[in-house]
Amino acid sequence: MQFLIDNFAALTITGLAxxxxxxxxxxxxxxxxxxxxxxxFAHSEVFMYGSFAAVWVVxxxxxxxxxxxxxxxxxxxxxxxxxxxxxxxxxxxIERVAYRPLRKRNAPPLIALISAIGASxxxxxxxxxxxxxxxxxxxxxxxxxxxxxxRNNVPLPTIIKPQGVFNLFGYEVTNVDIFVIVGAxxxxxxxDQFVSRSRLGRGIRAVAMxxxxxxxxxxxxxxVIRVTFxxxxxxxxxxxxxxxxxxxxxRYDVGFILGVKAFTAAVLGxxxxxxxxLLGGFVLGLAENYGSAIVGTQWKDVVSFLLLIVILLFxxxxxxxxxxxxxxx
Amino acid sequence: xxxxxxxxxKPRLDFKDRVAGLPKPVKIVLWALFAVFLFALPLLNIPxxxxxxxxxxxxxxxxxxxxxxxxxxxxxxxxxxxLDLGYVGFYAIGAYVVGVLSSAHASLPWLVAVPIAIxxxxxxxxxxxxxxxRVRGDYLAIVTLGFGExxxxxxxxxxxxxxxxxxxxxxRPPGIExxxxxxxxxxxxxxxxxxxxxxxxxxxxxxxFVPYYWLALVIIVLVLVFDILVKxxxxxxxWEATREDEDAAxxxxxxxxxFKLLAFSLGAAIGGLSGALFxxxxxxxxxxxxxxxxxxxxxxxxxxxxxxxxxxxxxxxxVVSYFPERFREFADFRVLVFxxxxxxxxxxxxxxxxxxxxxxxxxxxxxxEQVLEEGLPDA
Numbered sequence: 212m213q214f215l216i217d218n219f220a221a222l223t224i225t226g227l228a229x230x231x232x233x234x235x236x237x238x239x240x241x242x243x244x245x246x247x248x249x250x251x252f253a254h255s256e257v258f259m260y261g262s263f264a265a266v267w268v269v270x271x272x273x274x275x276x277x278x279x280x281x282x283x284x285x286x287x288x289x290x291x292x293x294x295x296x297x298x299x300x301x302x303x304x305i306e307r308v309a310y311r312p313l314r315k316r317n318a319p320p321l322i323a324l325i326s327a328i329g330a331s332x333x334x335x336x337x338x339x340x341x342x343x344x345x346x347x348x349x350x351x352x353x354x355x356x357x358x359x360x361x362r363n364n365v366p367l368p369t370i371i372k373p374q375g376v377f378n379l380f381g382y383e384v385t386n387v388d389i390f391v392i393v394g395a396x397x398x399x400x401x402x403d404q405f406v407s408r409s410r411l412g413r414g415i416r417a418v419a420m421x422x423x424x425x426x427x428x429x430x431x432x433x434x435v436i437r438v439t440f441x442x443x444x445x446x447x448x449x450x451x452x453x454x455x456x457x458x459x460x461x462r463y464d465v466g467f468i469l470g471v472k473a474f475t476a477a478v479l480g481x482x483x484x485x486x487x488x489l490l491g492g493f494v495l496g497l498a499e500n501y502g503s504a505i506v507g508t509q510w511k512d513v514v515s516f517l518l519l520i521v522i523l524l525f526x527x528x529x530x531x532x533x534x535x536x537x538x539x540x
Numbered sequence: 541x542x543x544x545x546x547x548x549x550k551p552r553l554d555f556k557d558r559v560a561g562l563p564k565p566v567k568i569v570l571w572a573l574f575a576v577f578l579f580a581l582p583l584l585n586i587p588x589x590x591x592x593x594x595x596x597x598x599x600x601x602x603x604x605x606x607x608x609x610x611x612x613x614x615x616x617x618x619x620x621x622x623l624d625l626g627y628v629g630f631y632a633i634g635a636y637v638v639g640v641l642s643s644a645h646a647s648l649p650w651l652v653a654v655p656i657a658i659x660x661x662x663x664x665x666x667x668x669x670x671x672x673x674r675v676r677g678d679y680l681a682i683v684t685l686g687f688g689e690x691x692x693x694x695x696x697x698x699x700x701x702x703x704x705x706x707x708x709x710x711x712r713p714p715g716i717e718x719x720x721x722x723x724x725x726x727x728x729x730x731x732x733x734x735x736x737x738x739x740x741x742x743x744x745x746x747x748x749f750v751p752y753y754w755l756a757l758v759i760i761v762l763v764l765v766f767d768i769l770v771k772x773x774x775x776x777x778x779w780e781a782t783r784e785d786e787d788a789a790x791x792x793x794x795x796x797x798x799f800k801l802l803a804f805s806l807g808a809a810i811g812g813l814s815g816a817l818f819x820x821x822x823x824x825x826x827x828x829x830x831x832x833x834x835x836x837x838x839x840x841x842x843x844x845x846x847x848x849x850x851x852x853x854x855x856x857x858x859v860v861s862y863f864p865e866r867f868r869e870f871a872d873f874r875v876l877v878f879x880x881x882x883x884x885x886x887x888x889x890x891x892x893x894x895x896x897x898x899x900x901x902x903x904x905x906x907x908x909e910q911v912l913e914e915g916l917p918d919a
């Protein structure tokens with residue numbers, strides 16, 4: 212308990228930073244759930260592919276710690292571009308390959324879970340086996356830096372050195388912390404505006420509210436679903452960049468536990484609710500950090516799941532309630 | 541004209557109807573033969589089916605535990621329609637209760653520890669279910685998933701339970717050494733009885749896993765009988781009603797919450813039993829044996845096979861557990877191929893390998909309705 216009080220500021224800032232990452236990934240779950248009423252189990256791999264794209268682009272551009280400010284901005288921007296493109300692409304492919312054929316056949320929702328689990332296995336294993344796959348094409352020598360030791364951690368070359376910017380009750384808040392938290396909130400605001408103002412956002416809300424009525428009103432359901440996956444994927448790509456800047460490593464199975472956490476965050480805030488995902492992410496990140504300060508780091512995940520169970524007992528639809536459509540119609 | 545073709549078309553007898561039409565003594569003999577075949581399977585060493593790279597008895601035992609787990613999970617997912625992503629938690633509880641009572645902190649014999657494990661798993665099912673079964677379907681999925689992780693992390697972090705190293709020296713089931721059973725040798729292309737390579741009937745040893753497979757098979761038969769009795773009783777009908785429309789069932793006087801809890805705890809009990817069986821065979825358990833991934837494989841077994849159809853989920857369990865073992869030559873690519881197989885199965889058999897009878901009935905009713913509404917589709 213003393214530890215919690217002594218390190219309150221540090222725990223709060225790291226909790227917010229990791230919570231921001233959870234929130235951005237949670238958006239993908241919440242979006243897809245709102246429109247299709249199913250858990251996109253493969254979303255964790257969308258995040259993972261984004262993180263690899265970000266690491267690789269920095270490696271290609273030769274990013275290093277001694278870059279000038281302009282260079283650093285360029286590298287980070289390129290990380291966002293690469294990660295968002297890759298994640299958005301993977302998300303759309305998942306929708307095309309694993310979900311659309313099922314929708315065409317009116318399959319029961321449970322089977323979509325299986326096909327998503329299958330897609331998730333294929334994607335993460337393909338990344339874990341990239342050295343062997345590159346060898347088939349005789350590329351393992353050319354791509355050595357990118358594919359060797361494919362089952363191990365892949366570090367992001369350090370491009371931003373964490374520096375204390377200001378002191379908050381004895382904790383040096385670093386530039387990375389600020390960038391991650393502010394950046395994630397900014398992305399959320401942009402997304403929120405997109406959903407509530409743009410034509411496509413209106414389509415998404417309409418389909419979430421009542422798919423059949425939306426179709427009768429001339430909303431192209433397939434297109435809306437594709438956009439939903441794309442937006443969720445792009446957000447996961449952004450999350451991957453923030454995650455890399457904060458944590459610094461990724462690996463082929465990084466998505467699994469993060470995905471579970473992000474999904475927890477989505478449910479915590481009220482699945483299908485955008486602002487709920489943001490709130491859920493931050494609450495989860497903070498609770499995890501405070502909780503592990505009180506009962507020990509090894510119980511971190513137990514704290515988050517217990518919190519989820521307790522909250523669902525008292526608010527069965529999450530903190531802010533569900534529904535993408537009803538939230539701000 | 542179109543109606544006359546509908547009347548003259550002879551209803552196609554499917555396999556099930558044909559089997560059902562056989563005289564009773566023939567059926568009994570067929571079932572007995574099938575049972576003998578299953579028991580003899582690990583000794584027959586049939587080419588192609590037998591796994592080359594790993595002990596076939598051990599593989600069959602693994603398959604049998606998956607079948608058992610799938611039967612238990614089928615009660616929860618298939619009959620009651622509750623999506624449980626943390627089933628491995630009950631499996632772990634069963635295994636650890638046996639471990640704690642027979643090795644770590646007491647030395648009860650395995651046979652005494654197993655019933656206790658079943659009861660503890662059942663109680664844990666009630667404890668988890670009582671507060672959480674009130675939340676709706678998709679929320680239940682994440683809550684149970686969290687439960688599975690809580691169980692595993694507690695095992696990792698609790699020194700009393702052996703921490704990450706787990707529990708060793710779990711006693712094996714009691715056995716008697718009665719006689720030797722020879723196996724077949726196919727190395728010359730034709731089966732030859734191989735008297736050198738034998739299995740001692742009911743010696744639960746270390747090197748030979750065939751007796752464990754036999755034990756598992758007997759337990760599966762018992763659970764199946766129980767399953768059939770429950771499914772055909774009032775309880776089974778109450779589950780079906782709850783799954784199809786909870787509100788309607790409640791209005792018709794079905795205490796849905798109580799029946800959901802019953803399904804949950806029965807499923808948990810069978811999960812605990814499988815865990816206890818696993819602990820007895822392995823002799824060693826650690827939290828690594830109870831990863832979250834296992835829960836997902838269990839769910840995959842049930843859904844791939846056809847949730848709600850007990851023969852289907854047995855097939856699903858065999859697919860999920862046997863094929864990765866059989867195709868070990870793919871080595872690293874096993875999981876990838878398995879993932880592809882799941883996707884292909886999902887797309888081409890959306891109702892599972894063997895959909896439950898109800899799904900087929902509904903489909904037929906839909907077709908009839910369509911014929912009434914729009915006439916027969918002319919080719």
